[in-house]
Amino acid sequence: MNCKKAGVLISACVDGELSLSEERDFLLHLSECSECRGEYEDAKKTKMIIREKIIQFKAPETLMISIMQLTSFNTKEHEESLLYE
Amino acid sequence: MDKPDPTRQAKTRTIKESLSREERQKQLEFQREAVVHLNALYNYSLHLTMNPSDAEDLVQETYLKAYRFFNSFERGTNCKAWLFKILKNNYINRFRKNSKEPGKVDYDLIKDFYHSIKDTRNDTSETDSDYFHSLLHEEVYQALHSLPEEFREVIQLCDIEGFTYEEIANMVESPIGTVRSRLYRGRKLLRAQLEEYAKKYGFNNDNDNDQ
Ligand SMILES: [Zn+2]
Numbered sequence: 001m002n003c004k005k006a007g008v009l010i011s012a013c014v015d016g017e018l019s020l021s022e023e024r025d026f027l028l029h030l031s032e033c034s035e036c037r038g039e040y041e042d043a044k045k046t047k048m049i050i051r052e053k054i055i056q057f058k059a060p061e062t063l064m065i066s067i068m069q070l071t072s073f074n075t076k077e078h079e080e081s082l083l084y085e
Numbered sequence: 086m087d088k089p090d091p092t093r094q095a096k097t098r099t100i101k102e103s104l105s106r107e108e109r110q111k112q113l114e115f116q117r118e119a120v121v122h123l124n125a126l127y128n129y130s131l132h133l134t135m136n137p138s139d140a141e142d143l144v145q146e147t148y149l150k151a152y153r154f155f156n157s158f159e160r161g162t163n164c165k166a167w168l169f170k171i172l173k174n175n176y177i178n179r180f181r182k183n184s185k186e187p188g189k190v191d192y193d194l195i196k197d198f199y200h201s202i203k204d205t206r207n208d209t210s211e212t213d214s215d216y217f218h219s220l221l222h223e224e225v226y227q228a229l230h231s232l233p234e235e236f237r238e239v240i241q242l243c244d245i246e247g248f249t250y251e252e253i254a255n256m257v258e259s260p261i262g263t264v265r266s267r268l269y270r271g272r273k274l275l276r277a278q279l280e281e282y283a284k285k286y287g288f289n290n291d292n293d294n295d296q
Contacts, residue, residue: 008269010269011265011268011269011272012250012265012268012269015243015250015268017249017250017265042276043272043276046272046275046276046279047244047272049220049225049279050225050229050240050244050245050275051244051245053220053221053222053225053226054222054225054226054229054241054245055222055226056124056125056128056245057124057127057128057131058124058127059123059124059126059127059144060127060137060141062141063123063127063141063144063145064123066145067120067123067144067145067148068116068120070148070149070152071112071115071116071120071152
């Protein structure tokens with residue numbers, strides 16, 4: 001495997017989405033190529049940074065309540081609310 | 086005063102009894118399987134609409150539809166993925182098909198969201214010299230949103246929500262190979278953008294301790 005081929009696989013490898021044979025060839029290349037190893041580490045960091053830095057907000061309580069109500073209506077009321085939609 | 090009101094109790098009982106056993110079972114299962122993903126759905130919705138009130142409407146609609154069609158949810162598969170797909174379809178029907186513009190993109194509000202959270206710049210155990218860790222929440226958010234939607238979407242679904250390629254492919258109705266190459270290309274763009282921010286950050290903050 002050359003660097004160009006390996007480069008395309010980096011992203012999927014970070015996600016654990018390579019096929020077994022792809023992964024074997026890819027890891028073999030990494031063991032021989034420090035440049036691609038660096039790229040791979042950077043790709044892992046980029047994924048981590050998205051996970052860490054994109055803030056997940058809590059749903060507003062009013063929304064939470066109305067969703068909960070959805071599942072505690074009696075059947076008739078529920079049907080009505082669907083029709084209303 | 087704390088005495089239970091007998092009429093009220095009776096009323097509650099009638100309502101409860103009017104539910105069929107299956108319906109109650111369905112409700113419990115729905116809460117366990119679907120309602121637990123409320124926060125994730127809300128955030129996805131917020132990312133799509135960029136507007137909190139549209140985001141809430143979309144989530145409401147999604148849960149109504151999901152509850153109605155809960156029987157068609159294939160048990161044992163990823164319920165979160167199923168809900169995300171419903172939400173995405175709703176979003177398309179609502180805003181795209183009718184070529185109706187979503188509510189005004191509220192950048193200020195998003196900014197406020199981000200400002201309301203104290204940035205923890207030194208909260209990781211990674212090496213200090215790493216430029217990634219100097220990035221602010223807001224910058225990463227902006228970098229993500231600077232990407233074309235088809236790239237942003239897959240990165241979000243993969244990195245933030247943790248869906249598999251197969252689940253994403255199903256959600257965005259494209260082959261797995263397409264998902265894979267969009268992630269590859271999107272991440273390249275994203276990294277370039279992040280490096281840009283990091284450079285600017287380093288340049289503008291000479292006085293910060295460089296630990
Ligand atoms: Zn190489």
